[in-house]
Amino acid sequence: MPKLIKERIPTPELPVEERLKGFVEVNLGYTLELAKKEAERCLQCPPEYAPCIKGCPVHINIPAFIAKIKEEDIKGALRIIWNDNTLPAITGRVCPQEDQCEGVCVVGKVGDAIDIGKLERFVADYARENGIDEELCREMVGSVKPKKEKVAVVGAGPAGLTCAGELAKMGYKVTIFEALHQPGGVLAYGIPEFRLPKDIVKCELDRLKEFGVEIKTDHIVGRTVTIDQLLQEYDAVFIGTGAGTPKLLNIPGILLYRVYSANEFLTRVNLMKAYKFPEYDTPIAVGKKVIVIGAGNTAMDAARTARRLGADVTIAYRRGREDMTARIEEIKHAEEEGVKFEFFLTPVEFIGDENDRVKAVKFMKMRPLEERDSRGKRKIEPTGETVTLEADTVVIAIGLEPNRIIWESTKGLKVGKHGTIVVDENLMTSIPGVFAGGDAIRGEATVILAMGDGKKAAKAIDEYIRKKNAA
């Protein structure tokens, strides 16, 4: 039994002054030496017991891949991860590990949990930088036996991409229909460069193409082509259209200039690269004092983006500090980068100047109650007292809901009350042969849950097509 090392091997990070100068990735990740050291800390719990495996929504064999890192067999480690997760460079960076794999790691009970996310990311990055992933990819492509059946996938976010990848590995001919000009979903338009470099997303996408997946961009399903039409041409359809519609506040001043939804703000900056304006054509107007409303990952991303565009930034949240929903690392980075936090404030009005530009936000002060809601958060109530904070830019990050184009245009597709698509235990919708997963069925969730759905749906689609053929 190796000696228990309680402290994590830290990953190097960019100093704060450097970060604020641009959009370079903040966490620099492990080197091989550091990764091996961190891997040494893992107690190698037996797979049938290892809590980390159960904590991971796609059940990666974590001790096994960590063991391979110790042996410097990165290809072996990657093969193990790919069994369950084809986008480790992404999940290693964006999973809320503290609530999943790392949250239940046994070492975490006496010291710091093993840094599973950073190790996973290391394997993916090292493999990519050294051509190992290509090698492994070629081996896998070589063993694919092509089938004649075709599957259409709607939406190129993590759910759609995973479903497409899995089906392609089984030999199906897969076409992805994506509304935007670039695939990736939130990975492309939402999560900023400094947290998830777009080159990495691109690499993962290129791999899909090697498996023969075709991606048709600029196709809005429901407008360009309908689900009914897809069903005539394809043997099955998977809907992974996410939850991309911003919730806005219908309060006075919502139409003022410089009141953005987080999606507009982040899409302008990330997907359209407004931070490089005028080298890129899409503009963004950001003032000196920004208020971001909300406290999830989206809010942290917007706040840290605004810091990089030179603004003084305050996050205003209606609940308390312990109820913030963002990943711990993002909150920590936001604090380091000088983002300020105000708690127990709910906006009631955006106040404009004579040019209809926002100049302040009026908030209702809230107070916490002892009672908790279904998610375990303390309920809050208004105090009746208001406070006004100055701001020349506001970003609203209070949540997202599924885009209604899909269900408005598809007869017979059953949706729940928040616009989420209703599915059975095999992720099949109310229309036979049409499956769905990711944020489209869950509302705002996570990348790894979307990928898990994509994978599960691929299996179900395979069974569905086999059954149909047998009948």
Add this chain to the structure above:
Amino acid sequence: MYRITAKEELDVRDFFMEVEAPHVTKAWKPGQFVVLMIHERGERIPMSIYYADRETGRLGMFIRRHGKTTFDLWDNFNVGDSLYAVAGPLGKPIKIKHYGNVVFVSDAVCGQAENYATLKAMKEAGNYTISIQTFEDKAHSYPEKFLAKPVADEHYLTTEDGSRGIKGHYLDVLKGLIEKDKVDIVFGGGKLGSLKKLAELTKEYGIPAIVTVRQIMVDGTGMCGSCRILYDGEIRFACRDGPMFDAHKVDWDDVIKRDSRFVREQNIAKERYLKSKGVV
């Protein structure tokens, strides 16, 4: 990539362009628009459709040289070149059915395109079609072949200074037609200020009016909320729920204000572009 198959000047400011986008022509219906990106670094800009030919898979558009993107498009993209992205069709189609006497009014580039496209479908649906097309003056008016004449049972061309056609605005001509009891429904597109007046006029006479609410867009799919408007007191997204709305329910003052959100940035981009071309 989407190949440009025709390009022609319409007047001193607007031009006609045709591109190959069969995925769009297959599905397009009047009222719907597309989003273009001229190159990878470009902005996503919405455009109305003049025609969508299913046989050739080609889309016709009228485009105004407005700012950075549209200047770039006119200067540097020719027949045979390709656009980086053409997404669509976007938005909801309008109802094409028998209304009786249908008027389409327009006084700016997007409206002129929609004027032809809408009336063509309305005529095929058995309506009596009346087109009123307003231009500022002769220099800013289109050649005959690009007018909505062929699809209109009655066609009026007006210029605000009287240098071509009738002197005046479509609002004047429309008022006359309404008073002669010749109008069952009005469709319209073009300048937002005129559409506001159109809303007031038709409301006064109790005539329905369906018009294009042009707002600054990013994705055009309902994902960002940039194009939000107040409609009957509710937030609506122009790209997803429109762009054609019942003019009587639109909060016009806010729509007009939101259109100038990025004026400062637009001018930076335009000047930088013109400088790079040695124009200023």
